């Protein structure tokens with residue numbers, strides 16, 4: 001103890017001609033003594049307390065994070081059951097569940113292009129989304145960088161983006177059909193054109209938000225455009241870019257169902273339409289759940305990737 | 313102009329700076345004349361907002377003067393460059409790079425053409441060790457204290473072996489103890505490297521302790537150099553001994569008088 005006090009004294013005299021605030025240093029010695037005396041007793045108590053605290057945390061986590069969503073889902077199912085009980089055409093949760101069990105017991109059967117398992121339909125839709133989104137990313141992210149980095153490019157792009165972005169994705173379908181003369185590329189085209197905007201815009205916003213200080217470092221060092229892009233812009237913009245990617249995937253998945261309804265082929269959207277023609281309402285409800293759950297998984301996956309790449 | 317005239321290593325000739333903003337124009341600096349000798353340590357002191365950072369950024373080449381001329385080592389300053397390293401007020405380290413990588417980025421830029429990777433790494437390591445941070449090389453900026461970050465910023469600047477070191481309130485955000493410690497370190501580093509330095513500060517003690525001359529600026533708008541105070545204290549300087557030194561205290565009160573009597577800032 002005495003050593004510590006002594007050192008503090010030294011410091012105070014050392015710094016007396018400075019504008020250093022000596023007040024906090026003076027107050028410190030007393031608590032230090034107390035802590036040293038009671039340290040041994042505290043360690044034992046601490047272990048017990050920690051275990052109890054951990055249990056308490058688990059219980060409160062259950063009530064805070066698990067119970068409410070479960071409760072929500074139960075309520076949702078109950079309302080659904082009630083409505084289906086009242087209406088004639090709408091199947092309730094139980095028949096839907098049974099239909100889902102049979103459907104998912106053989107997801108990958110193949111009886112020709114018009115009758116394939118639900119698994120094939122999902123995979124086909126995912127493939128279209130992947131292709132359309134992938135091309136949008138390859139083009140949109142570099143475009144976003146250029147628009148964010150150069151004011152001229154930004155001013156050039158502003159009216160085009162402003163005008164085209166609000167256009168409903170399906171309005172692009174006829175153009176796709178006309179240009180590609182086939183349904184599949186047209187659907188991919190629709191995904192592409194609706195997924196590209198969030199990536200361009202978010203990337204550009206990220207680039208324009210790069211702090212002046214970092215750019216000044218680049219200027220003093222006279223870094224090359226390539227070094228600026230890889231060492232400063234890209235790491236800083238990554239979180240913004242990932243937000244754009246997430247929004248894009250969301251939009252793409254949203255649009256694919258509608259596009260496939262119009263273009264046909266194998267895919268979850270077409271499957272919904274097919275089941276409507278067969279008046280198989282259970283399957284339509286299942287499709288809604290499938291679309292929702294796949295969308296949720298995509299989103300979660302991207303959030304995980306984003307976290308992996310965050311520098312913080 | 314290649315031959316440097318003695319006593320004019322960095323030269324500011326009738327420099328004026330007027331900012332054009334959306335609200336109109338703002339005349340920040342008027343008629344700044346300053347000559348800095350090679351190896352000299354200059355402090356620029358003045359009230360907040362008077363234009364100290366603007367002067368520094370002009371020397372750095374980050375800003376272009378509205379009129380007037382700036383020279384460094386006999387050449388006109390046309391833009392920023394690694395011969396005039398800047399230690400920024402808020403350290404400006406890239407948060408996604410480790411301390412080593414932050415310094416290496418600068419070292420690679422300046423010496424990458426003539427040296428191999430091993431040499432560049434050795435330079436980086438030496439710079440970090442110079443500021444006492446050899447052990448923190450692999451840490452990211454958000455894992456170290458404010459004082460350590462500022463040291464990495466200094467290491468990055470020094471590793472470039474600049475002709476002129478520019479420091480913008482380098483210790484402004486630090487607590488008094490850390491600040492005193494870093495001031496002492498900077499003093500010994502500058503003594504070793506012999507490099508020319510311009511430091512912006514608002515700390516009177518810091519200015520007197522470190523400088524060969526103190527440039528005192530009047531208040532803005534249209535701020536200019538009010539007086540230049542030579543500090544003839546012998547080096548190496550020890551802060552404890554200086555506390556009772558009559559010359560030190562005289563200089564200190566000269567600066568204080570300039571700031572608080574002749575050019576007191578009206579309460580905003």
Ligand SMILES: Nc1ncnc2c1ncn2[C@@H]1O[C@H](COP(=O)(O)OP(=O)(O)O)[C@@H](O)[C@H]1O
Nearest residue numbers: 331333338340359360361362363364365366367
């Ligand atoms: N880019 C700019 N645009 C407009 N005004 C500026 C700009 N930079 C600085 N100023 C103004 O110039 C004056 C001096 O600024 P600065 O050099 O940062 O002061 P100091 O560093 O002494 O606190 C301030 O009034 C500030 O508002």
Ligand SMILES: [Mg+2]
Nearest residue numbers: 364365366480
């Ligand atoms: Mg400033």
